[in-house]
Amino acid sequence: xxxxxxxxxxxxxxxxxxxxxxxxxxxxxxxxxxxxxxxxxxxxxxxxxxxxxxxxxxxxxxxxxxxxxxxxxxxxxxxxxxxxxxxxxxxxxxxxxxxxxxxxxxxxxxxxxxxxxxxxxxxxxxxxxxxxxxxxxxxxxxxxxxxxxxxxxxxxxxxxxxxxxxxxxxxxxxxxxxxxxxxxxxxxxxxxxxxxxxxxxxxxxxxxxxxxxxxxxxxxxxxxxxxxxxxxxxxxxxxxxxxxxxxxxxxxxxxxxxxxxxxxxxxxxxxxxxxxxxxxxxxxxxxx
Numbered sequence: 001x002x003x004x005x006x007x008x009x010x011x012x013x014x015x016x017x018x019x020x021x022x023x024x025x026x027x028x029x030x031x032x033x034x035x036x037x038x039x040x041x042x043x044x045x046x047x048x049x050x051x052x053x054x055x056x057x058x059x060x061x062x063x064x065x066x067x068x069x070x071x072x073x074x075x076x077x078x079x080x081x082x083x084x085x086x087x088x089x090x091x092x093x094x095x096x097x098x099x100x101x102x103x104x105x106x107x108x109x110x111x112x113x114x115x116x117x118x119x120x121x122x123x124x125x126x127x128x129x130x131x132x133x134x135x136x137x138x139x140x141x142x143x144x145x146x147x148x149x150x151x152x153x154x155x156x157x158x159x160x161x162x163x164x165x166x167x168x169x170x171x172x173x174x175x176x177x178x179x180x181x182x183x184x185x186x187x188x189x190x191x192x193x194x195x196x197x198x199x200x201x202x203x204x205x206x207x208x209x210x211x212x213x214x215x216x217x218x219x220x221x222x223x224x225x226x227x228x229x230x231x232x233x234x235x236x237x238x239x240x241x242x243x244x245x246x247x248x249x250x251x252x253x254x255x256x257x258x259x260x261x262x263x264x265x266x267x268x269x270x271x272x273x274x275x276x277x278x279x280x281x282x283x284x285x286x287x288x
Contacts, residue, residue: 004218005030007066009057012040012151013246014185015072018095020253021207022070022214023235029218030234032064033072038240038265040151043116043144047079050118052268054080058088060263060270064236068217070210071095074115074183078122091217096124097182098206100132105202106178112171112201113140115182116147125182139174141167147185153245161192168196179203188249238263240270 006026008019012035019033034057036042042050054076058069070093071077071084077094085092097119102111111133119125120142129138149160171179179201181187187205197203235258239246243260250258262273 003030004067004221005032005065006068006070006214006218007032007034007058007061007064008070008072009034009036009054009061009076010073010184011035011042011075012037012147012185013249014147014150014183014188015070016246016249016253017184017187017205017207018070018072018210021211025208025211025215026218028233032061032066032236032238034061034238034240034263034270035246036240037151037242037246040241041116041144041147042073042075042079043118043147045118047118047122050076050079051083054084055087056265056269058084060238062088062090066090067221068093068214070214072184072210075118075122078119078124081124091221093210093213093217094124095184095206095210096128097180098204098209099125099128099138099180101209102178102180102202102204103133103136106136108175108177109135110137110139110171110174110176110178112168112176112179113138113182114146114167114179114186115140115142116144117142119182137174139171139176141171143167146189147183150185150188151245153248155188156192160189161195164189164192165196168193172196172198172201177201181205236261238270240265 006022006029008015036053036057039053061069068091071081074095081092081094097113097115154160237258237260239260240263247260263270264273
């Protein structure tokens with residue numbers, strides 16, 4: 001039985017919430033994580049551009065040994081998941097706002113959804129909402145600034161809390177009893193969200209459901225045991241811009257420091273920065 005390496009990617013650090021759940025559920029699997037923070041946030045970008053980024057990141061992860069790809073980004077899943085599955089032969093696990101469980105669990109008939117524009121404009125959300133939210137009132141708030149605040153390390157900043165209050169208080173007044181987190185960055189805001197919401201409002205984070213699906217895919221690949229005890233288990237992290245926030249969140253969530261490798265975008269593909277000495281001049285470039 002050959003070992004399974006799981007590749008994950010997001011527009012930035014948000015997908016670490018998915019990585020943590022996958023690591024807990026599959027502690028004997030190696031992982032590769034790419035944060036494309038040079039292009040973060042993905043939310044305002046056109047789907048075609050997100051597809052290009054996603055394809056290049058997938059190619060990089062496959063070259064590094066991944067046999068399964070987790071699109072740990074709601075916006076990238078909405079824009080590119082179907083295309084990726086059509087153009088690559090490996091299994092993909094994506095995300096969509098967890099409207100189905102929220103609609104099934106609501107007692108008041110009112111569900112809040114907090115997500116990015118790119119996620120809510122995608123076919124995945126529309127299909128799920130039409131199929132499962134019939135008879136349920138969805139209170140939807142879209143914003144790309146919250147993901148940027150997380151990327152900037154401003155999780156506990158006053159402006160972050162005020163923005164969340166502006167979005168969540170009307171939902172509370174409308175009677176929501178479920179809040180769907182439609183961006184992988186948002187679980188890092190849970191302490192602030194909990195200060196705002198009444199205790200009887202359930203916050204739905206899809207990370208555990210995604211991790212269960214990843215586990216099923218790993219088993220289908222024949223890698224239930226992944227790495228045996230005594231093998232050197234490897235978790236590698238990559239960024240396309242500065243690594244500070246990723247390193248900080250990794251330290252906070254795991255209690256240890258992790259090395260982070262730097263990548264650069266060059267001619268539509270990801271390369272290690274050692275291959276291009278002018279990486280610092282490329283930070284934030286729009287083309288891929």
